[in-house]
Structures are given as C-alpha cells and as structure tokens.
Amino acid sequence: MKYAIAAFLIIGALAGCAKGAQSSAAASASAAAANxxxxxxxxxxxxxxxxxxxxxxxxxxxxxxxxxxxxxxxxxxxxxxxxxxxxxxxxxxxxxxxxxxxxxxxxxxxxxxxxxxxxxxxxxxxxxxxxxxxxxxxxxxxxx
Ligand code: HEC
Structure with a gap:
C-alpha cells in the first residue's frame, strides 16, 4: 500500500512537471505569436x-x-x-x-x-x- 502511494506521488510529480514545461513553452510561444x-x-x-x-x-x-x-x-x-x-x-x-x-x-x-x-x-x-x-x-x- 505504501508503495502504491509512493508510485502515485511519483507519477503525479512527473505529470505535474511535464505539464509545467509544456505550459511554459506554450506561454513563451504564444507571447511571440500572440495567438x-x-x-x-x-x-x-x-x-x-x-x-x-x-x-x-x-x-x-x-x-x-x-x-x-x-x-x-x-x-x-x-x-x-x-x-x-x-x-x-x-x-x-x-x-x-x-x-x-x-x-x-x-x-x-x-x-x-x-x-x-x-x-x-x-x-x-x-x-x-x-x-x-x-x-x-x-x-x-x-x-x-
Ligand atoms: C515528395 C517530396 C516532398 C515532400 C514529402 C514534402 N515536400 Fe515540401 N517541397 C518539395 C519540393 C520539391 C519543394 C519545392 C517546389 C518547387 O520547386 O516549386 C517543396 C517546397 C516546400 C516549401 C517552400 C520552400 C520555399 O523556399 O519556398 C515548404 C515550406 C515545404 N516544402 C514544406 C513541407 C512540409 C511541411 C512537408 C510535410 C508536410 C513537405 N514540405 C513535404 C518536396 C516535398
């Protein structure tokens, strides 16, 4: 059970990370393209x-x-x-x-x-x- 929770936390952290990277890339691109x-x-x-x-x-x-x-x-x-x-x-x-x-x-x-x-x-x-x-x-x- 402990392991399951740990795995869940790791996956959550990775997903959060990927999302952060994506939205910051999108933010800089859209600043340039404005659309x-x-x-x-x-x-x-x-x-x-x-x-x-x-x-x-x-x-x-x-x-x-x-x-x-x-x-x-x-x-x-x-x-x-x-x-x-x-x-x-x-x-x-x-x-x-x-x-x-x-x-x-x-x-x-x-x-x-x-x-x-x-x-x-x-x-x-x-x-x-x-x-x-x-x-x-x-x-x-x-x-x-
Ligand atoms: C079958 C080969 C082939 C494929 C596959 C191909 N192209 Fe081309 N592309 C060419 C040729 C040949 C030209 C130049 C046409 C001419 O001389 O009028 C060209 C021209 C272009 C140009 C204009 C370049 C300029 O300087 O005017 C762009 C942009 C381009 N291709 C993008 C793409 C993209 C994006 C894809 C994929 C979705 C793609 N091509 C797939 C052969 C291809």
Whole structure:
C-alpha cells in the first residue's frame, strides 16, 4: 500500500512537471505569436512521417532536388505564405540561398488535418536554427 502511494506521488510529480514545461513553452510561444500556436512537438512527429523523406530529418533538403527548410527565409517569413504553400502545394521555381529548385510538392490539404498542418509548420519554423513564431489552427483554417 505504501508503495502504491509512493508510485502515485511519483507519477503525479512527473505529470505535474511535464505539464509545467509544456505550459511554459506554450506561454513563451504564444507571447511571440500572440495567438495560441500549435505544438511543435506534435509537429515533429508529423514532419518525420510526411516531410522528412524529401526535406530530410535535419531540414537540409537535397541540393537541386528538395529545398532546405532550415535557414530558409520563406519558412521563417510570413506565416500565411507558408500555410498556403503547405496546404496547396507548390509547383514552380523557388530559390533558396542562391540554389534554384523547380520540383513539385503536392498539396497537404485533405491529407493532413488543419491541426497537423499547424503543428508541422510550428515545428519547421522553430527547428534547426529557425526561430519564427508558431502558427495556430485558426490561421491554417483562414487559408483556403
Ligand atoms: C515528395 C517530396 C516532398 C515532400 C514529402 C514534402 N515536400 Fe515540401 N517541397 C518539395 C519540393 C520539391 C519543394 C519545392 C517546389 C518547387 O520547386 O516549386 C517543396 C517546397 C516546400 C516549401 C517552400 C520552400 C520555399 O523556399 O519556398 C515548404 C515550406 C515545404 N516544402 C514544406 C513541407 C512540409 C511541411 C512537408 C510535410 C508536410 C513537405 N514540405 C513535404 C518536396 C516535398
């Protein structure tokens, strides 16, 4: 019985801790975005499952084939433009840090939910050396 109580206390302490860490991360992110951004850690899983095959786990892409998302001014720039690219795909010429790409990225609308799109964009904007504010589900919903 004693052990059960001890285990319960430990689990409680761990849960409290995780919650504290999460809410402080959320607080600093929302101070930057000023609007309830989606979770970057949820976005990490979405990224690995859907994006890393082309853009690579380290966000460096493949020169000449898949543009880097790390250190990419478009990714860290206007959030609405990034949402539009991820939702609707992009087919044309993009130039990143002097290197041209003219591939096709399919649309993610209908494949990923708005929640997944918000969290994956929050992830790519805050990973590697990117330091841009996260995006919210409401912002993703606002882009058709
Ligand atoms: C099948 C390969 C592939 C996958 C998977 C993929 N992309 Fe892309 N992505 C591309 C290509 C190719 C481009 C450049 C398109 C062009 O040249 O017009 C691109 C462009 C982008 C851009 C715009 C970069 C810029 O500089 O304009 C963003 C942002 C982006 N992808 C995010 C994502 C995210 C987030 C995911 C996962 C949900 C993802 N991509 C999955 C191939 C892919």
């Amino acid at each position: 309830n951004p989606a979770s970057a850690s949820d976005g990490g899983a979405v990224y690995v499952a859907n994006c890393s095959s082309c853009h690579q786990t380290n966000g460096q892409g493949v020169p000449g084939a898949f543009p880097p998302l790390a250190g990419n001014p478009v990714v860290a720039g206007n959030p609405i433009a990034v949402i539009a690219i991820v939702k609707n795909g992009i087919d044309g010429r993009v130039e990143v840090n002097g290197q041209a790409y003219s591939g096709i990225m399919p649309r993610w609308k209908g494949v990923l939910s708005d929640e997944q799109i918000a969290s994956v964009i929050t992830y790519i904007r805050s990973s590697w050396k990117n330091h841009a504010p996260g995006v919210s589900v409401a912002q993703v919903q606002s882009v058709k």
